[in-house]
Amino acid sequence: MAVCKVGPFGHPSGKIGDLVFYMSRGQALCRSKGKPxxxxxxxxxxxxxxxxxxxxxxxxxxxxxxxxxxxxxxxxxxxxxxxxxxxxxxxxxxxxxxxxxxxxxxxxxxxxxxxxxxxxxxxxxxxxxxxxxxxxxxxxxxxxxxxxxxxxxxxxxxxxxxxxxxxxxxxxxxxxxxxxxxxxxxxxxxxxxxxxxxxxxxxxxxxxxxxxxDTAEQIAEKAKYQTVKSRFDQVAADYEKKKMDYAEGTVGSKAFRYLEKEYLVLKDKLTHLPGKPS
Known part of the structure; x- marks a missing residue:
């Protein structure tokens, strides 16, 4: 930015080529107009x-x-x-x-x-x-x-x-x-x-x-935590019920193992996920 001295014909105002002339608090100024x-x-x-x-x-x-x-x-x-x-x-x-x-x-x-x-x-x-x-x-x-x-x-x-x-x-x-x-x-x-x-x-x-x-980031973290928590609560209830059936030999082991894996993954995820209620 340059300061323009007042000449015999006054100072310019507006754009001339790649230069912009303007006044600020009584002072004539000039700045270049470039492409960022x-x-x-x-x-x-x-x-x-x-x-x-x-x-x-x-x-x-x-x-x-x-x-x-x-x-x-x-x-x-x-x-x-x-x-x-x-x-x-x-x-x-x-x-x-x-x-x-x-x-x-x-x-x-x-x-x-x-x-x-x-x-x-x-x-x-x-x-x-x-x-x-x-x-x-x-x-x-x-x-x-x-x-x-x-x-x-x-x-x-x-x-x-x-x-x-x-x-x-x-x-x-x-x-x-x-x-x-x-x-x-x-x-x-x-x-x-x-x-x-x-x-x-x-x-x-x-x-x-x-x-x-809360910031926008914190709001998003809390929403994500609640989504995972809702799924975990649903899986946990099913897991506890199936765990008893599995112990009695009335549930297929493969399906139970899938359920157990999801239960453990969600449980671990909730432990480390931000957004937990204080």
Whole structure:
């Protein structure tokens, strides 16, 4: 990508040959338009990392536009660019093609304002209760605003609260007005912003509620396990009955041996098959 200097006739816009000219945050830029070849393993991994990061951040747009606003000011990057950069580098785990989000490492703000200590979250009937130590040791102030984001990964949604309370309150209630919200996986993040909007804290991962939702792979494993288990239960019942008949000499040995072999194969398969109920 190249930066275009403004000339006597201005800068071009659009495509000229294999070059594309465009503006980004007041800066004239140029990039080549090439034909992509076959992707390497590294490129595939990078694409999956980007796709997973975009899926994570898309529902968080309203929160990110506020939480990264200060850092983006005066730079060529916007809040979404910053959030993408931080989380693509820090919040992913695994390797292609199984890259996932480590929710404990998600970054939703960066700043020098003091974070509260002893942050905790608990479920109540119609929402969440957040508590924290309202004491101040560094540069915080009693009227610092608390920003809260509740991520609902299973629904690919997020609940944003940009003025949930003040530092001096020591607690706040976060209403969740949909029935599914209180039952689904929740990942809770907070940060503090000064009342004059000149300072913000690093974001803090308060924790998970309701555990993690099953991935598509886990759902498939559980379905396969149940299929094998159903067949095993059927064979096992037949085997136990025929075993008694065989002992009494009333069943042909060849048919019984086939049944016994299937019984033993299925039994061993269930022992090693993933997807077993916990």
């Amino acid at each position: 070849g076959k992707a390497t393993l590294k490129q595939k991994g990078n694409r999956e990392e980007m796709a997973v990061t975009m899926e994570l951040l898309k529902p968080m747009k309203d929160f990110i536009n506020v939480s990264f606003k200060l850092e983006a000011e005066g730079s060529l990057r916007n809040p979404h660019n910053l959030a993408t950069s931080y989380n693509k580098k820090q919040a992913l785990t695994g390797v292609y093609p199984n890259i996932k989000v480590d929710y404990s490492k998600v970054v939703l703000s960066k700043g020098a304002l003091e974070m509260a200590a002893d942050l905790k979250v608990s479920k109540e009937r119609d929402g969440l209760r957040l508590t924290w130590d309202s004491g101040i040791e560094a540069n915080g102030l009693p009227d610092d605003l608390l920003l809260v984001l509740v991520s609902h990964p299973g629904k690919k949604r997020a609940s944003t609260f940009l003025n949930a309370g003040k530092r001096e309150d020591g607690s706040c209630f976060i209403p969740l007005d949909k029935d599914w919200m209180i039952r689904e996986q929740m990942e809770v993040y907070v940060c503090f912003k000064s009342a004059n909007e000149r300072l913000i804290s690093d974001s803090f991962y308060v924790g998970n509620l309701n555990g993690a939702a």
